[in-house]
Structure formats: structure tokens, C-alpha cells
Amino acid sequence: MGWVCCISYVLLAFLCFFCNLGLSGDSLRRGESVTQNQTLVSAGGNFALGFFRPGNSSSSFLGIWYNSINKTVIWVANRESPLPQDSEGVFTLGYDGNLQLLDGGGRNIIWSTNISGGGGGSTAAQLQDTGDLIVKQGESIVWESFDGDSDALMPGMRLKVNKKTGKRNLIRSWIGRDDPRPGKFSWGMDPKGSPQFLIWKEDKPYYRSNLYQDGFTFSRYFPALGYSAYYSFATENDEEFFSFGYADTSIQIRFILIPDGHIQVLLRQKKSDEWLMRWQVPATDCEFYSRCGAFGTCEQTESDSHSVCSCLQGFKPKSQKDWDKGDYGGGCVRRKDLQCDENDRFMRLPRMKWPDHSTSLGNLTFEECEMACSRNCSCSGFAYANISTDSTVNCLNWFGDLVDLTQNYSAGLNGFGQDLYVRVHASELNGSSGNDDSSHRNKRGLVAIIVASVTSLFLLTVLVYILTCGRKGWVSKRATLSTAPLLGGKDDIDLLQLSLQRIIDATNNFDEVNKLGEGGFGPVYKGFLSEFGMVAIKRLSKQSSQGLNEFMNELKLIAKLQHTNLVRLLGCCIEDEEKILIYEYLPKRSLDNFLFDEFQKENLDWNTRFQIIEGVAQGILYLHKYSRLKIIHRDLKASNILLDEAMKPKISDFGMARIFGINQTQAKTNHVVGTYGYIPPEYVLHGQFSEKSDVFSFGVLLLEIVSGQKNSNFFRTQLSVTLIGWAWKNWKDGQPLEFVDLAIKESCDFLKLIRCIEVGLLCVQAIPTDRPIMSDVVQMLSNNDATPIPQLKEPAFVFSQSNSIVCTSHPNSTNEITISNLDPR
Numbered sequence: 001m002g003w004v005c006c007i008s009y010v011l012l013a014f015l016c017f018f019c020n021l022g023l024s025g026d027s028l029r030r031g032e033s034v035t036q037n038q039t040l041v042s043a044g045g046n047f048a049l050g051f052f053r054p055g056n057s058s059s060s061f062l063g064i065w066y067n068s069i070n071k072t073v074i075w076v077a078n079r080e081s082p083l084p085q086d087s088e089g090v091f092t093l094g095y096d097g098n099l100q101l102l103d104g105g106g107r108n109i110i111w112s113t114n115i116s117g118g119g120g121g122s123t124a125a126q127l128q129d130t131g132d133l134i135v136k137q138g139e140s141i142v143w144e145s146f147d148g149d150s151d152a153l154m155p156g157m158r159l160k161v162n163k164k165t166g167k168r169n170l171i172r173s174w175i176g177r178d179d180p181r182p183g184k185f186s187w188g189m190d191p192k193g194s195p196q197f198l199i200w201k202e203d204k205p206y207y208r209s210n211l212y213q214d215g216f217t218f219s220r221y222f223p224a225l226g227y228s229a230y231y232s233f234a235t236e237n238d239e240e241f242f243s244f245g246y247a248d249t250s251i252q253i254r255f256i257l258i259p260d261g262h263i264q265v266l267l268r269q270k271k272s273d274e275w276l277m278r279w280q281v282p283a284t285d286c287e288f289y290s291r292c293g294a295f296g297t298c299e300q301t302e303s304d305s306h307s308v309c310s311c312l313q314g315f316k317p318k319s320q321k322d323w324d325k326g327d328y329g330g331g332c333v334r335r336k337d338l339q340c341d342e343n344d345r346f347m348r349l350p351r352m353k354w355p356d357h358s359t360s361l362g363n364l365t366f367e368e369c370e371m372a373c374s375r376n377c378s379c380s381g382f383a384y385a386n387i388s389t390d391s392t393v394n395c396l397n398w399f400g401d402l403v404d405l406t407q408n409y410s411a412g413l414n415g416f417g418q419d420l421y422v423r424v425h426a427s428e429l430n431g432s433s434g435n436d437d438s439s440h441r442n443k444r445g446l447v448a449i450i451v452a453s454v455t456s457l458f459l460l461t462v463l464v465y466i467l468t469c470g471r472k473g474w475v476s477k478r479a480t481l482s483t484a485p486l487l488g489g490k491d492d493i494d495l496l497q498l499s500l501q502r503i504i505d506a507t508n509n510f511d512e513v514n515k516l517g518e519g520g521f522g523p524v525y526k527g528f529l530s531e532f533g534m535v536a537i538k539r540l541s542k543q544s545s546q547g548l549n550e551f552m553n554e555l556k557l558i559a560k561l562q563h564t565n566l567v568r569l570l571g572c573c574i575e576d577e578e579k580i581l582i583y584e585y586l587p588k589r590s591l592d593n594f595l596f597d598e599f600q601k602e603n604l605d606w607n608t609r610f611q612i613i614e615g616v617a618q619g620i621l622y623l624h625k626y627s628r629l630k631i632i633h634r635d636l637k638a639s640n641i642l643l644d645e646a647m648k649p650k651i652s653d654f655g656m657a658r659i660f661g662i663n664q665t666q667a668k669t670n671h672v673v674g675t676y677g678y679i680p681p682e683y684v685l686h687g688q689f690s691e692k693s694d695v696f697s698f699g700v701l702l703l704e705i706v707s708g709q710k711n712s713n714f715f716r717t718q719l720s721v722t723l724i725g726w727a728w729k730n731w732k733d734g735q736p737l738e739f740v741d742l743a744i745k746e747s748c749d750f751l752k753l754i755r756c757i758e759v760g761l762l763c764v765q766a767i768p769t770d771r772p773i774m775s776d777v778v779q780m781l782s783n784n785d786a787t788p789i790p791q792l793k794e795p796a797f798v799f800s801q802s803n804s805i806v807c808t809s810h811p812n813s814t815n816e817i818t819i820s821n822l823d824p825r
Contacts, residue, residue: 027126081111152257153256166191195233314334345425352420586650596638
């Protein structure tokens with residue numbers, strides 16, 4: 001029997017020897033491994049997976065390569081963690097369902113797929129004949145190498161970005177020809193939503209393709225080589241992607257991002273091991289990103305030996321001295337500022353590469369697309385797609401600077417030039433009116449604006465009349481509920497007064513369970529009164545710095561105010577040392593509880609936020625213009641905006657408010673109070689306040705609602721900007737959507753959203769006279785088509801580090817602060 005055992009061991013050793021030379025299959029099951037001398041080979045034999053050493057490197061990597069073409073590598077697992085010379089790695093499918101690369105001792109994980117919940121018995125890995133390594137759980141693919149960190153784009157592979165989640169894959173260059181470690185360049189779809197792809201050098205744009213339409217597919221035939229290939233931009237299930245393919249499987253094509261930042265298209269001819277470069281980008285100087293700066297356009301000379309930069313008609317170099325030296329980075333500026341009136345024209349530029357940072361407005365007619373831009377003073381230009389596709393977007397607008405422009409554009413796969421319409425002053429068109437059709441359409445647009453304005457004025461007059469009559473009727477009814485006047489003389493107020501005992505009973509002796517919150521006055525409780533049902537009861541804190549004067553001020557003001565967007569005062573209690581106000585109960589509490597909470601903000605969709613913005617604007621307009629008294633609130637902020645069951649806003653907390661005379665425009669105080677982040681510069685520096693102070697606060701609040709960020713807490717470490725500064729930077733860079741809260745990016749109305757950002761920036765202008773009055777704000781918000789927005793200037797408080805901000809709060813008040821040494825910008 002001994003010789004039988006010996007033969008068995010020899011046979012087993014013989015089989016193991018051949019097993020180590022290679023694996024016969026294309027798959028791994030749980031617990032199976034690939035070692036240093038083994039490979040997986042795809043079913044059709046096109047691709048292999050195993051360990052390799054590039055060039056003369058002493059380190060080894062796990063990769064996938066063409067099995068019969070000079071071992072050309074298309075994917076590497078451990079790019080950032082090469083295996084050292086003395087370590088023989090093991091590639092395995094672990095029992096937790098993850099592919100793992102282990103070091104020689106099997107103790108350290110060098111690389112893993114990091115799939116969660118992947119330990120099912122049906123989990124398997126397979127190398128497909130496309131070169132894609134996949135992990136499947138049952139019939140579902142839970143991971144694939146085509147989504148990973150490669151330097152090659154393969155046929156059928158998608159270069160993609162998910163519009164909803166922001167998740168995307170990137171092609172990353174090698175650091176050198178024989179060094180797979182990640183280099184400086186990456187290639188991917190534009191994460192900001194434009195249908196285009198970019199090459200980045202580190203984190204800065206290096207090259208940008210032209211803009212494409214969703215569903216845009218084209219084929220290219222190469223007669224000398226006898227084959228054709230197709231290229232496609234498309235959207236599927238929230239995923240925007242670029243892909244390519246070809247029908248003839250006897251040839252191979254791949255895109256590769258080489259270490260110097262160029263994309264090359266390489267082709268292997270039939271029965272050849274050589275890769276031929278068919279074309280590459282960037283191919284000319286003009287294809288480098290923003291070669292000629294803002295409003296500068298690049299044109300390649302016929303010999304392609306060098307590029308020529310020039311400013312668009314109506315523009316001049318920002319620095320002629322720099323341009324003379326060949327430094328075009330500063331770009332161009334307008335020769336004549338736009339006035340946003342009938343003198344604006346659109347200059348047609350044919351065969352242009354469209355600029356970066358476009359905003360899609362949907363499927364409009366040419367006239368509607370042009371009108372959308374002409375009605376918005378911040379719109380720098382527009383384009384109308386004349387590609388015949390099934391796309392739902394054919395109108396594009398640009399805001400701010402136009403960058404990365406190329407004229408006489410035609411670059412193969414990169415696209416071809418189309419018409420671009422740039423906004424200029426009519427006098428810059430050398431006596432012509434530009435596009436004649438454009439001129440006629442501008443006149444029609446002006447007529448439409450005038451008609452709409454007259455209509456809006458009429459409706460506003462009717463609204464004022466209704467509000468005025470309604471208020472008189474309410475006061476007379478209210479008098480029947482009231483008891484004796486609370487104050488004497490001209491300030492008499494008919495208001496229900498309740499005993500302290502009734503308040504104690506209603507709140508269960510101010511039980512903490514009933515506490516809704518605490519403001520500058522003191523705590524607020526919910527309670528039940530038979531006259532009103534559930535109410536909110538504000539109890540003035542005995543330690544508060546705000547005393548009887550502020551209490552009586554709020555009581556006098558609110559008792560005389562009635563508007564759907566103002567909180568309603570129901571009664572009061574003044575007994576012993578207690579000073580208490582009784583308000584209508586709003587179950588949703590204040591806006592800040594939703595807006596600045598990562599979970600609660602999901603309840604604030606775009607329509608709800610715009611409803612809140614409009615409601616607050618209407619409430620402030622009533623205070624400034626239509627109430628019996630002209631009132632400046634002076635403490636508008638998210639915590640003072642309460643929400644009812646329908647999420648409609650009501651302005652509260654009038655303790656800081658001041659009454660103005662009918663013709664009074666401003667007042668001055670030596671005691672600057674308010675909430676940091678909402679106070680305008682003239683109030684901080686000089687104690688001056690006016691209705692423009694409330695406009696400033698509203699602008700901050702509007703920007704907070706759009707961004708979901710709190711102004712006083714916002715700080716960009718890299719840029720040292722405030723929330724206002726971040727809004728200004730993104731708007732000026734033509735990227736307003738970068739400022740928008742992710743919770744509403746998918747649901748928002750882009751035109752209204754951009755309008756809101758612009759109105760917010762207009763309201764926070766540094767100089768009060770540059771800010772609109774609230775009636776104009778309401779018009780701009782409610783009537784996108786008819787009310788233009790004036791040219792924006794840099795707002796106040798853009799940078800935080802350039803200002804010395806000193807804030808001191810009263811120890812017993814969260815509402816009153818003093819600010820000093822704050823420089824407006």
C-alpha cells in the first residue's frame with residue numbers, strides 16, 4: 001500500500017504544478033485565489049487577469065491586459081499600493097463577497113472592492129470578454145472594474161456621472177509610461193450637469209470638449225482602414241454618459257489618457273500587434289482650457305503652428321500690457337457697460353465652440369430662448385441647438401463671464417462649431433443692429449414687458465384695496481372680543497388681557513414639556529386656551545436685557561398689524577413682574593429648524609422654499625408700505641420666520657422693530673442691535689437703519705433658503721468667503737447651480753432659482769441705494785418675464801478674513817449683539 005500512496009502524492013504534486021501555471025476558467029468563487037504565476041482568462045480569450053511588473057519596475061501590480069497584444073494593460077487594481085519585490089501577492093474572492101489583494105503573508109489587505117453585504121453563497125467574480133471584471137450576487141452585478149480607476153476607456157464602457165447622486169467614474173493617467181501609479185491628469189464627465197467631458201490637471205480644467213445634446217450619436221467611417229465606429233452622449237436612469245463602440249470585432253480601439261494629459265484614440269489593425277494613434281486632444285493650442293481668458297476667443301492658424309487670441313467684438317483686453325506680452329489669462333472686458341434696456345443686442349457668432357458653464361432652459365423655440373436671455377440682465381449670451389435629436393433641451397443660457405471660446409471650430413469627435421449669441425451694447429455692432437430678426441424680437445419683447453408691467457400694477461392696486469378693506473373689517477370684529485384699553489392716549493390698544501393664573505393653567509405652570517424654544521425675550525411655551533385652542537405663549541425673561549419698552553413696542557405693533565404672512569397676536573398678560581404675549585400656535589415652528597437640519601431640510605422642496613420666499617417678501621412689503629404704520633423690523637432671520645401647517649411663512653418677533661413716519665426714509669441709533677449675519681454695513685458702521693436694512697436681511701435669508709446654509713456659520717476655508725461671497729463667486733463664474741442646496745437641485749425651476757440668487761445678491765449690495773425696495777423685490781420674484789434685474793455689483797461682506805469682526809452678545813440674550821470694525825465691501 002505504501003507504493004500506492006507514493007504514486008498518489010506524486011500525481012497530486014504533478015497536478016498542482018500545472019494548476020499553478022494558470023487557471024483554466026474565467027471566474028472565481030468564494031475562497032478561490034489567483035497567485036503570482038496564475039491568470040484568469042476571459043471565455044473568448046481576449047483578456048487575461050494576473051500579476052505583472054511594468055518595464056524594469058521591481059514592484060508588481062494586479063491588472064487586466066489584452067491576452068494576445070503585447071500584454072497591453074487596460075486596468076490596474078493596486079495603483080496606489082504596488083507590491084514590493086519580495087512580496088508575492090494573492091488575489092482572492094473572500095467569504096465576505098469582496099475581491100481582495102493580499103500581501104505574501106496573507107495578513108494585510110492591499111486592495112479591496114469594499115462591497116457591503118456581499119457575503120452570499122451565490123457571489124462570484126468573472127472576467128468578461130470585454131475586459132470588464134465583474135462581481136455578481138445572483139444575477140445582479142454589484143461591482144465592475146469598468147467603474148474603477150483606469151487610464152483607458154474601452155468599447156462599451158461608460159464614462160458617466162449620476163445627476164442625482166453626483167457619483168461618477170474617472171479615467172486617470174499613469175504617472176509614467178511604465179508606472180501605473182495615478183498621475184496628475186483625470187478625464188470625466190462634467191459633474192456640474194453640462195453634457196460635456198473635461199480633462200483636469202490635478203483639480204483645474206485642462207481641456208474641455210464641446211457641449212453635446214442628450215441622445216447625440218454619430219458614426220465615423222475610416223475608408224483607408226475599412227471600418228466604422230460610433231460615439232454617443234446619452235442619459236439613462238439619471239446617468240449621463242459618453243461611450244463608443246464598433247461592429248468589426250477583428251479590430252480593437254481604445255481611448256487612453258496618457259501621462260502628459262492628452263487623450264489618444266489607439267487602433268490595432270487586423271492581424272497586427274501594433275497600436276496606431278488615430279487622433280488626440282488637445283491637438284492645438286486653442287484646445288487648452290480658456291486659452292484666451294474671459295470673453296477672449298481663440299483661432300488656430302491654417303498651418304496649426306500657433307493660435308491667435310482676440311477679444312470678441314465690443315470687448316477689449318483687460319490688460320493691454322499683458323496681451324502685448326502674450327499673457328491672455330486676464331481675458332477681456334466690455335468696452336461699454338450694458339444698461340439692460342432696449343439698446344442691448346445679441347451679436348451672432350457662427351462656428352463657435354460654446355462656452356463653459358451653460359444653463360439648460362429646456363425645449364423652447366428660438367424666440368423663447370432669446371427672450372429668456374434678454375429679460376435677464378445677468379444673461380451674457382444664449383445658444384439654440386440645431387442638432388436634430390430627441391433631446392428635451394435645445395436652449396442654453398450663459399451667466400457671468402464667457403470662457404473657453406474657440407471660433408471656426410471643427411475638431412472631429414470634439415464636435416463642430418455652432419451659432420452663439422453674445423449680449424452687447426448696440427453701439428458696439430459698428431452701426432448694424434446685429435441680427436435683424438433679433439432686433440425685431442427685442443422690440444416685441446419690450447412691448448410684452450410694458451404690457452405685463454401695467455397688468456401687474458393694476459393687480460397690485462386691487463390687492464392693496466382688498467387688504468385695506470379687509471383690515472378695517474378685522475379691526476371692527478376684533479373690538480368685540482377685546483376688553484378695556486391697555487394703554488392710554490394715542491397708543492390705545494383694544495386687546496384681550498388674561499390673568500396670570502389662566503396662563504399658568506394653560507402651560508401647566510410653564511412645564512418644560514410644553515416649551516417650544518427660547519428667543520431674545522425668553523422662553524416660548526405652547527398652551528391651551530378655550531378662546532383660541534392651542535396657542536404660543538411668550539414669557540419675558542426677568543433676566544433679559546429687553547424690558548418693558550421692547551415688550552410694549554412689540555405689543556403695540558403687532559396688535560395693529562394684520563397680514564397673512566405676519567404672526568397673529570391674540571392677547572397679553574401684564575401682572576406682578578410677568579410680561580407675557582399670546583400668539584397663534586404654528587405647529588411647524590420656525591424655518592431654521594428645517595433649513596439648517598440635514599434631515600429636516602428634505603421636507604423643504606423647491607416649491608415650498610419659493611412659497612416661503614414669496615410669503616416673507618409679501619409680509620415685509622406690507623410692513624413697509626401697506627400697514628397703518630410704516631415699520632422696520634430690524635431682526636429678520638430664519639428663526640423669526642414661523643411656518644403653519646401648509647408650510648406658509650409668518651414673520652414674528654417685533655421686539656426690535658421701529659415705527660417710521662410716512663415720509664421718513666432713515667433713522668440713526670447709538671445702540672446697534674440685531675443678529676450677526678443679517679445686519680447691513682451702514683447699520684454696523686454708522687447706526688443708520690431704514691427699510692433698506694430689512695431688504696438686506698431679506699437678501700441674506702433668501703440666499704440661506706436657496707443654499708441651505710446658515711450665513712453666520714458659513715466659512716470656506718480655501719477661499720475665506722462668507723455665504724454672500726460664495727454666492728457672488730459662483731454667480732460671477734457663471735456657475736450659480738454650485739451654490740444651490742443639493743436637496744433641491746433636482747426639483748428646482750432653474751429660471752426661478754437663478755432669479756432668486758440674483759435678487760438675493762441685489763438685496764445685499766453694500767450701498768443702500770443700490771438695493772431695491774420691497775415692492776420691486778416682489779415684482780422681480782413673481783414676474784420673471786416682465787421685471788429685469790439691474791446690473792449687479794460686488795455685494796457687502798464678501799470676504800471674512802479681510803474683515804475684523806468682533807461680536808459680543810449679552811449673556812442673557814441670543815437676540816442682541818454688538819458688532820464693531822466690520823468693513824463693507
